[in-house]
Each structure stands twice: as structure tokens, then as C-alpha cells.
């Protein structure tokens with residue numbers, strides 16, 4: 167079991183899901199975020215670091231003595247190009263370079279479906295290793311994150327796994343998410359697989375649950391040892407009763423990235 171793990175963006179939604187779920191006997195989670203993190207609870211084996219991931223000295227210190235990094239930090243929605251460039255792209259370089267300098271051998275990167283948002287559903291199941299088709303600056307930053315991961319794996323022999331996360335929420339919020347949902351528990355299962363699989367090198371895998379309505383390949387994720395246990399179908403009756411079936415001409419029905427591909431979805435200047 168991986169003993170000491172640095173999680174960036176630990177105060178965010180996914181980071182919060184993982185905090186309790188990756189906790190284990192003999193394991194220390196070092197939780198880093200620019201936002202305030204809840205203090206360690208009684209008996210909780212965590213180290214709290216409130217800092218920006220964009221500073222190299224900070225990240226060199228934060229990566230010292232850890233066995234793996236789970237890099238979730240950065241903007242999780244569309245933002246201006248300047249912000250995306252600084253935090254998501256430069257920030258990812260800082261995280262990977264700091265990890266390399268500190269001798270960390272394994273990094274899990276939170277990529278997103280928006281790296282391939284303009285892939286059309288008409289082409290069938292969204293396979294593994296789809297060529298980038300970002301739908302936003304945010305999506306571009308996820309493509310850059312994957313590219314940086316590939317570079318650090320090939321050039322420095324690190325193990326880097328990029329997760330093209332669908333929609334990681336407590337439960338699916340709309341009809342599109344009945345296909346793209348990643349349950350919090352499956353997210354933790356996927357991270358555990360990424361942490362323990364021997365010598366993966368560089369991989370890009372879909373981060374989704376075993377959704378009956380899903381159309382994303384789970385082959386590469388399963389090859390890491392991921393065994394999803396959840397299915398959004400549990401929530402389908404309530405979601406469909408509220409929202410009805412998807413309009414086949416909608417962006418959500420047509421593209422991986424859903425509404426993010428539409429003209430009304432602003433790419434902040």
C-alpha cells in the first residue's frame with residue numbers, strides 16, 4: 167500500500183471525496199490546497215498544507231518524502247486564458263517537476279472528459295486514448311496536463327496516469343451524467359488501482375462508473391485493476407422523472423463535453 171500520498175486541490179469536491187476514502191492504516195495523506203482545509207479530525211492521519219501549487223519551492227517541500235502525488239488542483243471549470251495558463255498548465259508543470267526533483271515515482275493526474283469534449287457520440291463508444299478535441303480553455307489545459315504527464319513518464323521514467331474524469335459527484339445531477347457519472351467510491355477505487363498497479367508507465371484512462379447508460383471505454387481503466395461497483399441507473403428514475411430523456415439534437419446528446427460544446431458556453435476572455 168502506498169504509504170504517503172500528496173493530494174493537491176484537496177479542499178475541492180473530488181479531494182474531499184478522497185480524503186476519507188483513501189484513509190488507511192499506516193498511510194499518511196498530505197493535503198494541499200490554496201483554500202482552507204478542515205483540520206485533522208481525531209485519529210485522522212493527515213498533514214495539512216495551505217499553499218499554492220504554482221510555487222516551485224513550496225511544491226518541492228510538499229512532494230518531499232511522498233510515494234505518490236494525486237494532482238487534482240487547479241480551476242475545475244472554464245476560466246480566462248491567463249488563469250488557466252498560470253494555474254492549470256504552469257501549475258501542472260510545477261507539480262510534475264517538483265515531484266521529479268523530490269524523487270516521487272508516481273503521479274495520478276486529474277484530466278477530464280473536456281480534453282476530448284468535441285468527440286461525437288455518433289462515433290460509438292468513446293475509446294481509450296482518443297485524440298484531443300478540447301471544448302474550452304479548461305479542456306486545453308487538460309490536454310496539456312496529459313502531454314506533460316507523457317513527457318515526464320517517457321523522459322524521466324516516472325509512472326503517470328491521467329484520468330479523463332466524467333462527472334464526479336455524489337450522484338448524477340442530470341441526464342448526461344447518467345452516462346458520465348463517476349461515483350465518489352469508484353473514484354477512490356480507481357485511484358487505489360492507479361497507486362498499486364505495477365509499472366504502468368504513461369496511461370490515459372476514463373474515470374467513470376459502470377453505468378448502464380455509459381458510452382465510455384473502461385478497458386484501459388480495468389487493465390489497471392479498477393473494478394467499478396456503482397451504476398448511475400440507481401438514480402435514473404428520479405433524474406428522468408424530473409428532466410425527461412435527452413433531446414437528441416442537444417449538445418449533451420451529441421458530444422462528450424455536453425453543453426460545454428455549445429455556443430452559449432462562454433470561454434471567458
Ligand code: 15L
Nearest residue numbers: 242243278279280332333334
Ligand atoms: C469537469 O471537468 C468539471 O470539473 C466538473 O465540474 C463537471 O462539469 C464535469 O467536468 C462534467 O463534464 O460533468
